[in-house]
Amino acid sequence: MSVLIQASGLRLARGPQRQLGLPDFALHEGERLCLLGPSGRGKTSLLHALLGFVPLQAGRLQVFGCERSVEADFVPLRGPLGLLFQDPVDQLFGPTVVDDVAFGPRNQGLDRQRAGQLALRTLASLQLEHLAERPVQQLSGGEQRLVALAGVLAMNPRVLLLDEPSNGLDQASCERLFTCLLETGLPMLIASHDQTLVQRLGTRILTLPA
Amino acid sequence: MTAPQRLLLALAGALGAALLQQTWQLLALLLVAGVAVLVAAVLRLASVRWLLRRIALLNLFVVLVWLTLPWHWTGGGLAWNPAGVEAALHISLRSNIAGLLCIALLAGMNAFDVAAAAARLGMxxxxxxxxxxxxxxxxxxxxxxxxxxxxxxxxxxxxxxxxxxxxxxxxxxxxxxxxxxxxxxxxxxxxxxxxxxxxxxxxxxxxxxxxxxxxxxxx
Structure with missing residues (x-):
């Protein structure tokens, strides 16, 4: 099994004075690793650090076989590491659902028309094509999450980073999200408190000590 | 000095700067404000670097004024405009007086202190x-x-x-x-x-x- 992400001795900045130490871990091909731990223990910070949004104070981070430490190392990861934010509202740029899903592909260099077609195909693969022309602020919580996922999947990621993906969803929306996620067949790093999610999706658990 | 008094004094100074019309009057007020800042800096043991940084930030806007106001467009191109120069000079003096007085009197007060002081003054x-x-x-x-x-x-x-x-x-x-x-x-x-x-x-x-x-x- 090849290693996709490997972290050892990571320390992240937490405000001006504090630092946060994280346990060593590795994510392998085909794995869905669940990060468990109390709030404020750094689950979100870790996911954000993998994309270079939270600077590393110490430690080694390897993603896709390369050492990552400075901003320039992280830029090519934005896309291949698909991050689903904790609050989908942060992630939806609109104005309509199809525009939003096309945002990533356009950043990858596709023109407006091709990005739009790709967005529609991605929405169809999640059975969301009926939402395509809807303004993003008119979506329900469950729909927002799935549209945010479509936005991530449209960039053809190699790994999904999911930050509390089932947060605030009812049972039916959760089931639908789990099905969509499992159908992607992608390796995942999942930060969650949700026991059902951990049981349904997780292949391994990493607990952050309190 | 209590917080409301400091706020009142800063407001009075700024009002004075806005109302005075003669360059020499503004210069005199600037001198007063400058002395006030120095006294405040010594009393509060503020570093010179901190003070200079604040004053530099304050004058970013003034630079913009000088880049635009003293010029006017004639048929042949840009020309130096004496009225514009005077206006720019007055704007620079006034904003520096108000800014220096704020640094001298209000620095060290947080937003809550200022709002509470303003409320006590009848805001x-x-x-x-x-x-x-x-x-x-x-x-x-x-x-x-x-x-x-x-x-x-x-x-x-x-x-x-x-x-x-x-x-x-x-x-x-x-x-x-x-x-x-x-x-x-x-x-x-x-x-x-x-x-x-x-x-x-x-x-x-x-x-x-x-x-x-x-x-x-x-x-």
Whole structure:
């Protein structure tokens, strides 16, 4: 099994004075690793650090076989590491659902028309094509999450980073999200408190000590 | 000196700077403000670097004034305009007087102190609360901006020198405004849910202001 992400001795900045130490871990091909731990223990910070949004104070981070430490190392990861934010509202740029899903592909260099077609195909693969022309602020919580996922999947990621993906969803929306996620067949790093999610999706658990 | 006195003095100084018309009068007031800053710096043991940084920041706007105001456009090109020079000089002097007085008298007071002092000087409670909320939520807007930026970067956006970057930056500004408006609605509801309407007309007491100043996310 090849290693996709490997972290050892990571320390992240937490405000001006504090630092946060994280346990060593590795994510392998085909794995869905669940990060468990109390709030404020750094689950979100870790996911954000993998994309270079939270600077590393110490430690080694390897993603896709390369050492990552400075901003320039992280830029090519934005896309291949698909991050689903904790609050989908942060992630939806609109104005309509199809525009939003096309945002990533356009950043990858596709023109407006091709990005739009790709967005529609991605929405169809999640059975969301009926939402395509809807303004993003008119979506329900469950729909927002799935549209945010479509936005991530449209960039053809190699790994999904999911930050509390089932947060605030009812049972039916959760089931639908789990099905969509499992159908992607992608390796995942999942930060969650949700026991059902951990049981349904997780292949391994990493607990952050309190 | 008490906080309301300091605020009053700073306001009086700024008002004076706005009303005086002669260059020599403004220069004299600037001298007074300069001495006040030096005295305050010595009393509070502020470092010279800190002081210079503040004054430099203050004068960024003044530089802009000097880049634009003293020139006027004639048929042949740009020409030096004496009236513009005088206006620019007066603007520079006035903003420096007001700025220096604020540094001397108000530096070290936080937004709560200023709002509480203003309330004691008779500023309406609503305005005092508005001032505090502005300070409280500027930080939140900065956070929103960072979140929007991160989410865009996470999906591969990199600013370049092209039309699409302009479009995306415009979108970013619009998003921050929309987020701010939606949040303002939620905050207003949260404040009403905690009985704000009953005390809008009451005079600002320190306790009311503390409640607003320390209000957390759900306010």
């Amino acid at each position: 309406p409670a609503r305005l005092a609360q508005l001032l505090l909320l502005t300070v409280r939520y500027l930080g939140v807007m900065q956070q929103t901006r960072q979140q929007v930026q991160r989410a865009m970067q996470a999906r591969g956006f990199r600013p370049r020198c092209n039309w699409r970057t302009l479009e995306v930056l415009a979108l970013q500004v619009a998003l921050i405004l929309v987020h701010a408006l939606l949040r303002a609605e939620r905050v207003a509801q949260a404040m009403q849910a905690r009985g704000l309407a009953q005390r809008v007309r009451a005079p600002a007491r320190k306790a009311d202001l503390v409640g607003v100043a320390t209000g957390q996310e759900s306010l």
